Amino acid sequence: MTAFLIRRLGFAVITLFAVLTLVFVLVRIVPGDPAQVILGDQASREAIEALRERLGLNLPLYQQYVVFVWGALGGDWGTSMMTGRPVIQEVLNVLPWTLELTFLSLIIGVIIGVPLGVAAAVRRNRFTDYAARIGSLLGLSFPPFVSALLLLLAFSIGLHWFPVISAKSGSLTAWVESITLPAINLGLITAAYITRVTRSAMLEVLQEDYVRTARAKGVPWSVVVWRHALRNALIPVITIIGLYLGILIGNSVLTEIVFSRPGLGKLIVGALNQRDYTMLQGMMVIYTLVVVLVNLATDIAYGIADPRVKFQ
């Protein structure tokens, strides 16, 4: 287990380094000049050149790269070119918002998606199955910003249950008020994914010999489904949850924007629009880190769900 973890972490470091280099190059290939964005459209070329010098953008690319990597190794991610605030601080400011939204919507997705997927598989080609399949298809094809607006129209404007600006904090009620609609919005989409994967995994498992054997020896149907079959169908579900957790953090941007919540997605989009190189670099490192960690957690979860999986 320890050797496994060390090896995986070693890979993670290499991945991080590759991503760092890639991001460093990519953001500079895209046309657009941070100095221009910072100074605005009335700035003279002299002022822009002066700022480029201050930001170190006039240095040859390899020198910028050395400066960047050296700083990154020492834990210094630099300061945002736009706001002048440290990148780490900017990220930490909004990270909790994104994490709570991501995890809550994942929980909602699992709570709805797994039972629905199981039910659909068990009642294959009957009403429940069709309803679950159509429902999940809708969930997958509905753009999150449309569903977000519909939720706001119904529950904030129509019923006045929740605020439109879903970014309150301070008390438990304020938190609940702010998180409910965004979490439901993302949760339903997640549920749609999980339903579909659970259904197909269950269908496969239900064909297995051991399921027939279990039934034949008189195990109650519900025990067969929930203990024998679901347990074995979990691996692809865990995989999709793991993959989706990575995507969710990026996907949440539309939800964040419509519900006026702070978040990582908004930060990335803003940094990209403004060509905030330092910010983008820092964000990508953190994002990669999250994905690597989630993958690691997924691998460990495999072992828990299925003891036959060995940490080799």
Next chain:
Amino acid sequence: MKKHMILGLVVAAGFATGFGADQAHAQKKSLVIGMGSADAGKLDPHLASTTPDKGLLNYIFNGLVRVKPGQASPDFIEPDLAESWTTNANGTEWTFKIRSGVQCHHGYGPFSAEDAAYSIKRASNKATSSYSGDFAALEKVEAVDGSTLKITLKNPVAGFLGYVANINGGNMVCKKAAEEMGENFGKKPIGTGPFQFAEYQPQQFVKLTANKQYFRGAPVLEDITYRYIPADSSRDLAFQSGELDMIYGKQDQTWVDRTAKLPGVKVKAMEPGELSALYLNVTSKPLDDIRVRQAIAHAIDRKAIVQFKGAGSSREAVSVVPSGYLGTDEKSPLFPYDVNKAKALLAEAGYPNGVTVKTIHTTLTGMQTFIEAVQAQLKKANINLEIELVEHATFHAQIRKGLSPIVHYQAARFPVADVYLTQFYDSASIIGTPTAITNFTYCNVADTEIRAARVEMDAAKQKALWKTAQEKLVTNVCGIPVYEQLQLWAWKDNLDLGYELNGSLNLSPPVTEKTKFTK
């Protein structure tokens, strides 16, 4: 475990239903403004270059002079931190008498001529200001004594007072605070205005509290929350639900029509108009032939564009300088809409079967719908406008590299003709040169007049020079002005701004010490 979670959510949802609805009854001393950007940028008045940042900073800072709240023209310049001022005959020496008893925010002490001198030096320094170019003519600025400020210029500057008014580099910072905080000044901006900086929550809001010592009297409002809500529809919904008292509108007519129908709401299309114009690179083929440029000008129907954009929020352009500026030629000889004339000119230039021209254009919605309408109009005259759409920052980078023979630009500037003419048409501002700003046309036909007007002290002569410059630029078709987009805002009708709102130089309505809720 799962059951507990479900139970928790149900209970939580139940909690939530009890709240939220009764927020509207809070004591109305707090103003909440919804702005259309994702986050605060630089809150240093000498560095801020975006409308959202400028709008907020206007509540915190004063200038030596100010444009009367609600107005957007230098005709309304009145004393601010300077009580009075005098100038010598040729306008190169200005002496300001600084008001006494003005206090800087958060206990940074009284504001003196010393602070004013420091502030102007700071605004004219490339390292600390985006507006250093505005002070290119500055020779010396000094505090003669605690209440007297003297500014010496190398040469006269048209509309000089505009540069020491309460916008951009004219915002007065407090020396002690700015020196103490250095580069961090933008994290806690210290000024002398009616509201002072209190709190910043990333991607959420900036909170300002009343400056009880404000020299025009303590503000009626206790605080302002300036919320960052980038999605137009979310801003509208939050306004509708009562969470916002004033919002920056989606900049199109359908928004005006829809919002005006809401009960208890005021909608305003205010000055200044941002001029939307096409800038033609007169050195590129086929635009180097004036007949092709004339054909394009004849093929654009300004009236139809205004109908398309909405008569309540836009109007036809009058000249290469936006209407209402000091020196605008309100009756410049713009080309009338005439498709046959356009075709004839093209044939004469050797393009009887039409011509293809290219533009690199931003995907910014309001601007994109315009260029598509123009494309359709030009097609009628056999002019094929190829539009290459790119994202906004890319657009700004590429047009400055001269990659787009036709540039569509939409902008408002300080309302003195010199600013617009200098930035867009003086050959010194041609892109790619060391002194480049935004001359995309490579035109130099009006250099003589633009430069002479800049230092002309006789107002009538100056105006005549500006008129000639505009005529030359229009007839040479360096730029084709099309329409002007007004600034759209809405607020609850129980909010009394305390002045009549016609416009605002920074594109956001001022909130003053007199702004209050009536119920």
